Amino acid sequence: MIKKVGIIGGGTMGSGIAQVAATAGCLVKLYDTNTEALDKSKAALEKIMARLVEKGRIDKAEKSRIQDNITYVDSLKELSDSELTIEAIVENLEIKKKVFQELESYVSEETIIASNTSSLSIASIASALKKPERCIGIHFFNPAPLMKLVEVIPAVQTSGEVLRKIKMNIANWGKTVAIAKDTPGFIVNRVARPFYGEALRIYEEGIASFHEIDAAMKEIGGFRMGPFELMDFIGNDVNYVVTETVFKAFYYDPRYKPSFTQKRFAEAGYLGRKSGKGYYEYKDGKVITPNAVEGSFNSDLAQKIFNRVLVMLINEAADALFWNIASAEDIDNAMTKGVNYPKGLLAWADEKGISWCVEQMDTLYDEYREDRYRCSPLLRKLKKDNKTFF
Ligand code: NAI
Numbered sequence: 001m002i003k004k005v006g007i008i009g010g011g012t013m014g015s016g017i018a019q020v021a022a023t024a025g026c027l028v029k030l031y032d033t034n035t036e037a038l039d040k041s042k043a044a045l046e047k048i049m050a051r052l053v054e055k056g057r058i059d060k061a062e063k064s065r066i067q068d069n070i071t072y073v074d075s076l077k078e079l080s081d082s083e084l085t086i087e088a089i090v091e092n093l094e095i096k097k098k099v100f101q102e103l104e105s106y107v108s109e110e111t112i113i114a115s116n117t118s119s120l121s122i123a124s125i126a127s128a129l130k131k132p133e134r135c136i137g138i139h140f141f142n143p144a145p146l147m148k149l150v151e152v153i154p155a156v157q158t159s160g161e162v163l164r165k166i167k168m169n170i171a172n173w174g175k176t177v178a179i180a181k182d183t184p185g186f187i188v189n190r191v192a193r194p195f196y197g198e199a200l201r202i203y204e205e206g207i208a209s210f211h212e213i214d215a216a217m218k219e220i221g222g223f224r225m226g227p228f229e230l231m232d233f234i235g236n237d238v239n240y241v242v243t244e245t246v247f248k249a250f251y252y253d254p255r256y257k258p259s260f261t262q263k264r265f266a267e268a269g270y271l272g273r274k275s276g277k278g279y280y281e282y283k284d285g286k287v288i289t290p291n292a293v294e295g296s297f298n299s300d301l302a303q304k305i306f307n308r309v310l311v312m313l314i315n316e317a318a319d320a321l322f323w324n325i326a327s328a329e330d331i332d333n334a335m336t337k338g339v340n341y342p343k344g345l346l347a348w349a350d351e352k353g354i355s356w357c358v359e360q361m362d363t364l365y366d367e368y369r370e371d372r373y374r375c376s377p378l379l380r381k382l383k384k385d386n387k388t389f390f
Pocket of ligand 1: 037116
């Protein structure tokens with residue numbers, strides 16, 4: 001098992017990953033160029049640990065053990081004895097490449113060098129190294145200590161041995177590993193796009209309000225948050241950029257087309273919770289805009305909205321399987337454990353019926369005649385062969 005872990009970047013993700021590794025018993029060195037970030041990270045961990053003690057989840061000895069496992073360092077060279085390094089700095093390819101090159105000059109031949117990037121290709125980051133076969137993507141979800149899923153992404157250069165070691169060690173940290181191909185958005189950030197995109201489109205067509213769409217997804221679908229609540233939570237700026245990045249990376253496939261509504265909200269500074277206003281208004285972290293639907297909520301409409309968003313999600317998940325982005329189990333685990341979906345999308349497709357999925361997609365396609373609504377060939381094949389995903 002890997003014992004010595006170096007983390008580069010002590011922001012939101014780096015701090016969370018450090019906590020996960022330290023809790024699992026690793027000796028962690030957390031490095032950041034900004035010493036204030038390190039102080040903040042240390043203070044945040046103290047708060048989290050104190051709360052866990054209060055709740056009785058850990059005792060004081062465990063708290064000290066976890067905290068003592070993390071050393072905060074202000075020089076990259078300090079990571080020289082790491083067996084594994086995970087980088088979680090700013091999402092910029094050139095900066096990441098430079099840091100990786102410098103890091104490679106300090107560490108041993110065997111050190112695995114990983115990135116937590118959400119949107120850059122692992123192959124492009126790995127190409128900066130003299131030994132690119134030691135590079136791999138290890139993509140945690142925010143907040144890292146709470147979200148069970150970790151996507152592990154081997155690049156074309158990654159050795160089988162590095163993949164095997166990482167799979168084993170990350171599972172040993174208590175995480176559910178989903179292996180994903182090095183393609184835009186990996187699993188979650190690709191398959192989840194219609195949750196936002198189709199909801200925005202339904203709103204833009206004037207079919208329903210933000211609140212009605214959220215209510216449909218929560219009440220009929222059992223999603224914990226509606227798409228608009230979730231976009232407000234993530235931040236419209238961040239969510240928009242992810243959508244635009246995925247859209248461009250897929251050579252402008254209309255399935256991932258960003259929305260003008262969200263773009264204008266981001267431009268206006270209506271970012272969501274963090275700015276006090278997004279699709280809803282917030283005060284002290286609580287929604288202050290009336291949450292109830294005016295008049296009676298049309299249940300036929302709610303069902304239609306839910307069906308449309310769900311089938312678009314299912315279609316995306318099926319297509320990810322069609323293109324061998326990940327296994328059916330990993331695709332379903334990714335969505336339930338990375339973004340808390342109430343069910344895996346492929347299991348949901350089986351439950352609704354493959355024929356139902358194909359018919360829903362074809363109805364949308366007939367109505368709009370847009371490539372966005374093309375049914376995945378895999379769904380059609382399953383229907384023809386009278387098969388299911390599981
Ligand atoms: P953040 O802005 O909270 O933290 C980044 C930290 O890196 C800052 O403390 C900064 O001082 C430090 N840093 C910047 N350049 C550096 C350098 N050259 N050397 C050392 N430290 C440096 O960012 P966040 O949200 O933690 O994201 C980090 C990475 O994780 C990005 O690649 C992002 O795409 C990825 N990611 C983010 C998720 C999220 O929800 N925030 C989820 C999964 C991945």
